Structure formats: C-alpha cells, structure tokens
Amino acid sequence: xxxxxxxxxxxxxxxxxxxxxxxxxxxxxxxxxxxxxxxxxxxxxxxxxxxxxxxxxxxxxxxxxxxxxxxxxxxxxxxxxxxxxxxxxxxxxxxxxxxxxxxxxxxxxxxxxxxxxxxxxxxxxxxxxxxxxxxxxxxxxxxxxxxxxxxxxxxxxxxxxxxxxxxxxxxxxxxxxxxxxxxxxxxxxxxxxxxxxxxxxxxxxxxxxxxxxxxxxxxxxxxxxxxxxxxxx
Numbered sequence: 001x002x003x004x005x006x007x008x009x010x011x012x013x014x015x016x017x018x019x020x021x022x023x024x025x026x027x028x029x030x031x032x033x034x035x036x037x038x039x040x041x042x043x044x045x046x047x048x049x050x051x052x053x054x055x056x057x058x059x060x061x062x063x064x065x066x067x068x069x070x071x072x073x074x075x076x077x078x079x080x081x082x083x084x085x086x087x088x089x090x091x092x093x094x095x096x097x098x099x100x101x102x103x104x105x106x107x108x109x110x111x112x113x114x115x116x117x118x119x120x121x122x123x124x125x126x127x128x129x130x131x132x133x134x135x136x137x138x139x140x141x142x143x144x145x146x147x148x149x150x151x152x153x154x155x156x157x158x159x160x161x162x163x164x165x166x167x168x169x170x171x172x173x174x175x176x177x178x179x180x181x182x183x184x185x186x187x188x189x190x191x192x193x194x195x196x197x198x199x200x201x202x203x204x205x206x207x208x209x210x211x212x213x214x215x216x217x218x219x220x221x222x223x224x225x226x227x228x229x230x231x232x233x
Contacts, residue, residue, distance in 0.1 A: 016062075016213075018057075018061065018062050018063055018064045019062060019063050019064070019083045019084060019209075019213070019216055019217065019220070020055075020063075020064050020065070020066055020076075020081065020082040020083055020084070021041075021063060021064070021065045021066070021082065021083075021084045021085065021086075021220075022065075022066050022068055022072075022073045022076045022077055022081075022082035022084070022085035022086070022087075023065055023066065023067055023068070023073070023085070023086055024067075024068070024069070024070035024073050024086060024087055024088075024201075025067055025068065025069055025070065026070065027109070028070060028086070028088070028108065028109045028201055029067070031108040031109055031201075032086060032106075032108065032201075034231055035106060035108070035224070035227050035228070035231055036227075038226075038227035038228075038230045038231050039220075039223045039224050039226075039227035040059075040060070040223060040227075041058055041059070041060070041063065041065070042058060042059040043056045043057075043058050043065050044056040044057050044058070047065070047067070054066055054067055054068065062216065063220070066082060070087055070088060070091060071091055071094075071138075073085040073086065073087035073091065073204075074087050074091045074092060074095050074097055074100060074204065075095070075097075077097075077099075077100055077204050077205070077206050078095070078097035078099040078100050078206065079099070080099075080206050080208060080209065082206070083205065083206050083209035083213065083217060084203065084204070084205055084206075084209075084217065084220060085203075085204045085205075086106065086201055086202070086203055086204070087201065087202065087204060088109055088111075088199050088200070088201050088202070089102075089197070089199045089200060089201075089202055090113050090139065090142070090178060090197070090199045092202065092204070093113070093139075093141075093142050093197060094139050094140075094141050094142050095141070096141070098207075099206060099207055099208065100204050100205070100206065100207070101204065101205045101206075101207050101210060102202040102203070102204045102205075103203065103205065103221060104202060104203035104221065104224055104225065104228070105200055105201075105202055106200065106201045106202060106203055106224075106228065107200055107201075107228070107232075108200065108201050109199070109200055109201040110180075110198075110199065110200050111178050111179060111180040111199050112178070112179050112180075112195050112196070112197065112198050112199055113139065113142060113176065113177070113178060113179075113195075113196040113197045113199060114176070114177065114178075114179045114192045114193075114194060114195050114196060115135075115146075115174055115175070115176055115192070115193050115194040115196065116164075116174065116175050116176075116177065116179070116185050116190045116191060116192050116193060117167065117173060117174050117175075117190060117191065117193055118167045118168070118189055118190055118191075119189055119190065119191050121167075121173065123173045123174055124174070124193040124194060127147075127150060127152060130152055131151075131152060131153060132152060132153040132154070132155055133147065133152055133153075133154060133155065133173060133174060134154075134155045134156075134157060134171070134172035134173055134174070135147070135154045135155065135156055135157065135172050135173075135174045135175065135176055136156075136157040136159050136163050136166030136167075136171050136172035136174070136175045136176075137156060137157075137158070137159065137163060137175060137176035137177060138158065138159060138160050138161070138163070138177070139176055139177075140156040140158050142176065142196065142197075143156055143176040144156065146176070146196050155172075157171050157172045159171075163175040163176075163177045164177075164184060164185065164187075164188035164190055165188070167190065168188070168189065175190070176196065178199065179192055203221070203224055205217060205221070
C-alpha cells in the first residue's frame, strides 16, 4: 500500500532532518508545559523525567526538542544547531546575536534585570560622582552598557550564581541580576535600586533557517501564535 506523502509542516521530506527546538531547563520549562501542549508538542515520555538524554523525539516526526541551559538556548539557535528556541529576553540582550529573530513574546517567565545594593548603602546615590564602580553579575554586557549610559565604567566581577554574596564579601558594591519577587535580595540584606529591563520569554528563530525552510518554520510560528491565544482564552 502506498504511504501518504508528508507535508513540510507535518513530517520530514526526503533529505530533510527534523527541525530542532531548543528548550531551557528549570523553572521556565515548567511554565512552558501548557503552551507546548496547546501547540501540539508532546516530547518523548522520558523528557520530563531524570533521563540523561538531551535530545528527544516528539509526536511530530518533523520536530525534535533539546533540553539545555537557558543561557545556551540562544547560542544553539544562533549557530544553527537548533532552528527554533525559547529563551528569556535577558539572554537575547546579553548576547545580541544578529543571527536570531525573536518574533513572539510568550508572556511567561516574567521578571526583571535590576541593579541591587546592600540596604543602607549609598552607592547608587553617588554614581553621578563616580567614573567607575565594581559590579558582580552574570550579565557583563548588559551591566557595562547600562552603566556606560551614565558615563560610568563598570568593573565587572563575572559570577554565574550567588551574586547576592558579592557585596557582603567585598567583591563588588553592586550586583546586576534577575529579580522576580525580591525575596532572595531581602534575605541577603540587599535592596533593588534600579530596573534595567522587564523580561519575559521569547520564541526565537535562526534567520538562515527561516530563509531555507520557511514553510516548516512558518507553520510552527503559526502554531505557537494559536497556542498563545488558546492558553490566554
């Protein structure tokens, strides 16, 4: 019996590989679950478990998903290892890859990139009289650009975590970090003094892939738009 011919949006064509969707590990992945379901994406059974696999097939033979660190999603997409991804606007701001197109704000993972300092400190009040200041952050580019607009050189102490310890241990007077509720800052004697940017998660696309596989990627963009409407309803 002849097999039905798969369409570009529903299956792979001869010589085509599945599109790869890069998803972030952690809290955002949990928030993404309803949206992925509404878009009709069902990863393999071990995707949400403790599997050591990083790449998973889905219910659609034209799509695989990979599970990577949130900071790495943009890199996978920018270099074409994944054609589509989901990551925070903070990651896009930090790396500013020209190869990435971010057409959809998914409205999840809402937080902000902010400046914080120890309670009772006056570092931010005296910034206008300073030419440089030490800042601990995992966002060196965002921090440098932000303080450069104030005519201040940020001497960045690059940390990947535990930024809240930096002021009390003398590494830096200020930190630049993601803030959601502010409870971690408060627990460590810090106060949020300035919001640099409001953040939410975005659907991102590799620009070259969008040109070479427009029908397949366009179909997924439409499905995610419809999923957003469905989840919001």
